[in-house]
Amino acid sequence: MGFIGYTRYVPALTHSPALVTGAGRGIGRAIAERLAAEGAPVTLVARTRSDIEAVADGIVACGGAAHVIAADVTDPPAISDAMTAAAARFGPLRLLVNNAGIPGPYGPIGMVNPLDWWNSQRVHLLAPLLTMTAVIPPMLREGGGRIINIVSSAGTIPIPHLSAYAVGKCSLIRLTQTVDLEQRAHGIRAFALHPGTIVTDMAHSTMRSPEASRWIPDGIAMLSARTPEQSAADLVRCTTIVAALASGRYDAIAGRYLDIDSNLDAMVIETAGDGQRRIRT
Numbered sequence: 102m103g104f105i106g107y108t109r110y111v112p113a114l115t116h117s118p119a120l121v122t123g124a125g126r127g128i129g130r131a132i133a134e135r136l137a138a139e140g141a142p143v144t145l146v147a148r149t150r151s152d153i154e155a156v157a158d159g160i161v162a163c164g165g166a167a168h169v170i171a172a173d174v175t176d177p178p179a180i181s182d183a184m185t186a187a188a189a190r191f192g193p194l195r196l197l198v199n200n201a202g203i204p205g206p207y208g209p210i211g212m213v214n215p216l217d218w219w220n221s222q223r224v225h226l227l228a229p230l231l232t233m234t235a236v237i238p239p240m241l242r243e244g245g246g247r248i249i250n251i252v253s254s255a256g257t258i259p260i261p262h263l264s265a266y267a268v269g270k271c272s273l274i275r276l277t278q279t280v281d282l283e284q285r286a287h288g289i290r291a292f293a294l295h296p297g298t299i300v301t302d303m304a305h306s307t308m309r310s311p312e313a314s315r316w317i318p319d320g321i322a323m324l325s326a327r328t329p330e331q332s333a334a335d336l337v338r339c340t341t342i343v344a345a346l347a348s349g350r351y352d353a354i355a356g357r358y359l360d361i362d363s364n365l366d367a368m369v370i371e372t373a374g375d376g377q378r379r380i381r382t
Contacts, residue, residue, distance in 0.1 A: 114141035114347055118191035120184070121145060122174050122232065123201030125152025127301030128251065128339065132198055135340035136347065137165030141196065144168045144187035166191065174201045174228035184235040193239045195246040196347050199229040199273075202251070204307045206265050207316040218265045225269025226276065233280060237289060245288020247355075249346055250277045252293045254360065262316035274358050281356030290355035292346050297335030297361045300327050335361060 119136050123129035125147035137143045137160040145153040150171035157167035168190045172179040187194055203224045206217040229250055240246035255263060256270030274293045281291040304324050307313045314321055338361040345351060345365070354368045 114139045114196070114344070117141045117195040117347060118187070118193065119143045119196035119198065119347070120187050120194050120232070120236070121198040121200060122228065123147055124156060125149055127303060128296050128299055128336065129198075129200040130156050131336050131340050132200060132251075132343050133167070134160060134165075135344050136196070136198075137167060138163065139344050139347070140165075141347070142166035142168070142191040144170060144183070144191065144194075146170050146172055146174065146183055147201070148173055174232070175223045177231055180228075180231040181235055184232070184239075188239065193243045194236050195240065195243065197232055197236045197246070197248045198251070198343065199232055199248070200251040201228055202266075202303065204266065204303050205310065205312065207310070207312045208262055209316075210264060213265065221265035222269050222272070225266070226272045229273055229276065233276075233291075237280075237284065240289050241284075241287055245290075247347055247349070247352075248277070248280065248289065248291040249343055250274075250291065250293050252277070252295055252358065254295050257358065260317075263320070278356050285355065290352045292351075292355055293358045294339070294342065294346070295358070295360035296339040298323070298327055298332070299335050299339065300324060300329075300332040 114136060119141040121129055121133040121136070121143060124133045124145035129147070133143050133145055133156060143160065143166065145156055145167060147153045148171060150169065153169040153171065157169045160167040168187065170183045170186055172183045174180060184194065201224060203221060206213050206221065233248060236246070236248070250273050252274050253266070253270040255267040256274045260267045277291045277293040284291070308321055308324055342359070342361055342365070351365050351369060353372045354365065359365070
């Protein structure tokens with residue numbers, strides 16, 4: 102798998118206030134719980150307050166610190182207010198995880214509703230743009246921070262009938278790379294992480310969708326074939342890597358598209374070797 106020893110290495114994140122979007126369920130919930138377990142005070146953001154309150158209650162019961170903010174991640178004033186409230190509760194944010202996402206719409210361009218298609222871009226691209234715009238200035242004042250954007254392998258290849266999701270994730274990968282280039286000299290590092298194939302509530306809604314069954318049957322078959330054990334294993338690997346990235350150990354490979362099968366330690370060594378070769382030449 103390429104990340105032997107992550108769970109033994111990751112240091113406490115006590116001094117790294119974090120904010121996770123889409124934190125009420127699935128991958129976002131698991132990431133928030135893992136960061137809290139590593140010591141990070143975590144602000145949970147999602148539209149459904151009852152979901153994030155349940156997550157926060159669990160974190161607090163385990164000795165962690167959590168704060169909930171119900172907000173629409175595509176609403177600029179709501180995101181600005183959320184960032185202000187998170188900083189007031191736990192101090193300036195040093196870690197941002199953009200995880201919120203939606204499935205669909207499905208279908209070919211020319212048939213899919215353009216407004217539904219554009220709403221997908223609002224969630225997958227506008228929302229991370231808003232959160233990063235809000236968090237970068239205070240991170241600069243604090244001397245740095247880390248941003249982890251949850252993306253997808255769908256953003257690396259064209260997929261017919263899934264353009265809304267794939268284009269949004271593709272754009273987010275490039276936005277992540279750009280932010281890292283712009284801010285790395287100031288101590289802010291950004292990562293784009295594909296979390297694996299995890300059968301979340303969103304995946305179940307996709308599998309139940311008549312439109313998805315019509316237009317992306319191969320995708321439905323792939324999700325349906327995943328066992329609970331495989332899904333759970335990917336989720337553990339994902340959250341472990343998020344915690345490792347948050348620790349700073351892998352800043353040398355920030356700005357890249359990563360997935361849970363990436364050999365991060367080997368990538369760090371390769372990056373160091375490339376740097377030495379450039380120095381010699």
